[in-house]
Amino acid sequence: MSGLSILDNFFYPQSIAVIGASSNLQKVGHVVLKNILFGGTSTSDKKEGFKGKVFPVNLREKEILGLKTYKSVKEISDRIDVAVIVVPAKDVLKVTEECGQKGIGSVVIISAGFAESGKAGSSFQTELLSIAKQYGIRIIGPNCLGIISSSENLNLTFARVKPPAGPIAFISQSGALGTAVIEYALEEYFGMSYFVSIGNKSDIDDSDLLEYFAEDSGTKCISLYLESVRDGRRFFNSMKSAAKKKPIVVLKAGITSAGAKAIASHTGSLAGADVAYDAAIRQSGALRARTMYELFDASRALAYQPPVKDGHGIAIVTNAGGPGVIAADDAYKHGLPLATLTEQTIKLITSVCPPTWSRQNPIDIIGDATPQRYRRVLNIVASAPEVGGIIIICSRQALTQIREIVDDMIILSKSIKKPVTVSLVGIVAQEEDRILDKNGIPVTEVPERAVEAMNALFLRGRYLDRLNKSGY
Amino acid sequence: MDIESFSKIIANAKAESREWLDLIESRNILEKLGIPLNKSGVAKTLEQALSVASEIGYPVAMKIISPDIIHKTEVGGVAVNIRNNGEMKEYFNMMMEKIKHNLPTAKIIGVLIEEMISGPELIIGTTTDQLFGHMLMFGIGGVLVELYKDVAFRLIPITKIDAMEMMDELRAKAILDGFRGSPRVDKEKLAGIMINISDAVVKLPEIVSLEVNPLVVTERGFMGLDARVIIRR
Numbered sequence: 001m002s003g004l005s006i007l008d009n010f011f012y013p014q015s016i017a018v019i020g021a022s023s024n025l026q027k028v029g030h031v032v033l034k035n036i037l038f039g040g041t042s043t044s045d046k047k048e049g050f051k052g053k054v055f056p057v058n059l060r061e062k063e064i065l066g067l068k069t070y071k072s073v074k075e076i077s078d079r080i081d082v083a084v085i086v087v088p089a090k091d092v093l094k095v096t097e098e099c100g101q102k103g104i105g106s107v108v109i110i111s112a113g114f115a116e117s118g119k120a121g122s123s124f125q126t127e128l129l130s131i132a133k134q135y136g137i138r139i140i141g142p143n144c145l146g147i148i149s150s151s152e153n154l155n156l157t158f159a160r161v162k163p164p165a166g167p168i169a170f171i172s173q174s175g176a177l178g179t180a181v182i183e184y185a186l187e188e189y190f191g192m193s194y195f196v197s198i199g200n201k202s203d204i205d206d207s208d209l210l211e212y213f214a215e216d217s218g219t220k221c222i223s224l225y226l227e228s229v230r231d232g233r234r235f236f237n238s239m240k241s242a243a244k245k246k247p248i249v250v251l252k253a254g255i256t257s258a259g260a261k262a263i264a265s266h267t268g269s270l271a272g273a274d275v276a277y278d279a280a281i282r283q284s285g286a287l288r289a290r291t292m293y294e295l296f297d298a299s300r301a302l303a304y305q306p307p308v309k310d311g312h313g314i315a316i317v318t319n320a321g322g323p324g325v326i327a328a329d330d331a332y333k334h335g336l337p338l339a340t341l342t343e344q345t346i347k348l349i350t351s352v353c354p355p356t357w358s359r360q361n362p363i364d365i366i367g368d369a370t371p372q373r374y375r376r377v378l379n380i381v382a383s384a385p386e387v388g389g390i391i392i393i394c395s396r397q398a399l400t401q402i403r404e405i406v407d408d409m410i411i412l413s414k415s416i417k418k419p420v421t422v423s424l425v426g427i428v429a430q431e432e433d434r435i436l437d438k439n440g441i442p443v444t445e446v447p448e449r450a451v452e453a454m455n456a457l458f459l460r461g462r463y464l465d466r467l468n469k470s471g472y
Numbered sequence: 473m474d475i476e477s478f479s480k481i482i483a484n485a486k487a488e489s490r491e492w493l494d495l496i497e498s499r500n501i502l503e504k505l506g507i508p509l510n511k512s513g514v515a516k517t518l519e520q521a522l523s524v525a526s527e528i529g530y531p532v533a534m535k536i537i538s539p540d541i542i543h544k545t546e547v548g549g550v551a552v553n554i555r556n557n558g559e560m561k562e563y564f565n566m567m568m569e570k571i572k573h574n575l576p577t578a579k580i581i582g583v584l585i586e587e588m589i590s591g592p593e594l595i596i597g598t599t600t601d602q603l604f605g606h607m608l609m610f611g612i613g614g615v616l617v618e619l620y621k622d623v624a625f626r627l628i629p630i631t632k633i634d635a636m637e638m639m640d641e642l643r644a645k646a647i648l649d650g651f652r653g654s655p656r657v658d659k660e661k662l663a664g665i666m667i668n669i670s671d672a673v674v675k676l677p678e679i680v681s682l683e684v685n686p687l688v689v690t691e692r693g694f695m696g697l698d699a700r701v702i703i704r705r
Contacts (some may be wrong), residue, residue, distance in 0.1 A: 232604035236627060266617045268599045268681055276601040283634065356478040472634055 002426055006138055007204070007212045009106040009192060011149040013054045013081035016156070017073050017094045017104070020086035020111075021056030023064045024135045028110060031158040032146065033065060034316035036084075036431060039155050040162040048162070050154045050316025053078060057095075070081060073102045084146065084156055089423070091112025092142065093127055107132075108156060113194075115200045116143050117335035125202050144199025148182075150192055150268040157182075157197065160230035166191010167220035167303040169213040171206055173198055173227045181292075190296060191303070193218045205230065207238035212244035221247045221303035223295060227254045236280040243285030247302035247460050248289050250281050251295040260459060285463045287456055297442060297449050298456035304440030305419035307461035312340030312388025315381045316362035319369040320395035323425045324362035327391055327447040334455045338362075345384045352376040367397050371404035378408070382416045389418050389457060391450050397423040406432045410439045418459045423450040473668050474504045480587075482703055488539065491705055495537045498699035501614055502557035502684060505668045510530050510688075511587040518564045521675075522557055524585040531555050533586045534563060536571060537697075542700070545576040545615075548585050553588060589695050592647045596666055598617035598628065600680050606673050607656060610638045610666055612647070613686040620644075630670045635663035648668050649687075655691050665694070668679040678704045 011046035022029035026124060033056055039048030055076050056064045063069055070076050073083060073095070083099045085107060086093055092111050099107055114125040125142070132139055138146060146157030150165035159178070163185035170192055172178035178197045185192060193216065196209055206224060213219045222242060229235040243250055252274070281288045287302075307413040308314070314336060318324035331338055339359050341349075353373060365377050374394075381387055391424060392409055396402050402424070413420040422436055422443040436443040441451040466472065481497050493501065512681065513524035524530055525532045536549030544550045548570030551563040564583070566639060595613030600606055608630055611623025624638040639648055639659060650656035665687075673679050681702040688695045 229603070233599070233627075236604065266595060266597060266683060266685060275625050276604040276607060276627075279607060279627055280604055283626050466633060469634055470631075472631055 010380035145197035239284035597683035
């Protein structure tokens, strides 16, 4: 909460009206109401829901989920902070106007059938905006999944579940991708401070949200899924100023409408498709993710781990040769430098390892590595001045005491200022994964993803160094 | 950078309802941007061409000067590596014939005789994106630029940090540090040229695209051989 923005009204309401609430379990209007009251449809624990007042609005029903139902927001005598609209598109204009008459300033429109669906929809949206302007209403949507504000236990969406609370603010232009992210978030412990599905972004858009989340103390990383923006320069400037305060990860899909170009030049011909978006993201200081995995891994790493300082190289500590080499190759591919170990570091590691250890980075401490050997080597590497971050790889062999090694990783990570990412090779969604996740250590099955996560921290570190030196 | 005379050149082209600048105007603009040019001279007749060439010293290149021709190579308006008076005579007549055949109505001002320069070739260009506006491109230049696609982009205006990072983003960045005995690039100076181009586009927004290609790296420093400037009428 920034205390200054119009967006505070959306994320910190005291009272909500659900226009189009329904008792029919199959209707979005039912799911939204239930999610507001109980947090997620897959949970029934009342404590997880929104604490403020909730008013269902429906023309025909008298009571839904035990709450008195109103025919119009105008019948409600309490002040309403947010209205969520889930009625068919043809009725949206009328109920929005009623919101205006009732003095509601913040409206989330889930209903589809606007600019995304042809000419008639577009003119609906234009009319909607003129009503909003007349009454001073701000709109999220239409054609969206809704919003989540974790600190308020507010799940104003029709997703199946609520993501765990955490430091990542997630903005999605796609509702369907949004639900997928929420579902993954549970498994992968992708903790969110806010979730916003911006839909057609008829009014409030990505730039508004970037500016808001940049000032939010509960947000440590801003992640976006984007297909297009309306105003390229405004988007660039919002990213640029937000990146100074928070790391930003952007997954941009689709290609820009290349449009009319100076085709007589080489520059024009090479500036096709995606180049302008890519340049804008790069130049602003944000990080561009190429896959959904990278969006997840980079966001989690940036939200929970410190950046790599001063362009130092990375150390890979592993009990398995193959995965160590894969990680080293992948680091090379990303341009992520590996640390060259000093004589002193090699001497120290030799004193706690069997003579067959790799004697270089990747630091292969051999398949029979005990928790004690991991602990000793990790402590040496963590104090080595040439090392800026540590990728820990552990493959489980018959004798590997994985749980103890994982507990040590957590203790180490909490005591040092260098970032740690982990790959438990071959171990999928087990207890050890969850413990690392919950302690803010990005953990993945394959080493490549641990490298991607570390690379995000390296790039963020490099950006911050540049910012400190030049203010740019 | 001399924006005023830059702006005059553009105004002149606009007055003639042109969307691009001719070879002489473009080379003029390279100079204003702080880019040294190779030796050159204008010739209207074969006799003048022979005398300019001997003054510069063979081998030379010859390019057509015409406000009606933007793609010189395609209409036979470029000849390179002309080694002596005999070849000059041959190429001059051939060029005039070809252009007469390809573009009978084109207004011909003359030809530009230029010193032949060789070395690693770079490109600096700007374009206008519908959504993000003016952008700057830097990369490996020459006629094969679209084949190699070894270029980096930034939104304009750029800073020196951007310029330096763009140099570092090229796959063939080793060429800037003197690859296999080729001359080393003065990166500070190169960044300065990139920033000048970026600034020129900011100050003269009617420039739709300004492209220097090739910018040749020589022992004597950079040399701009050709530029293409497209303006909004």
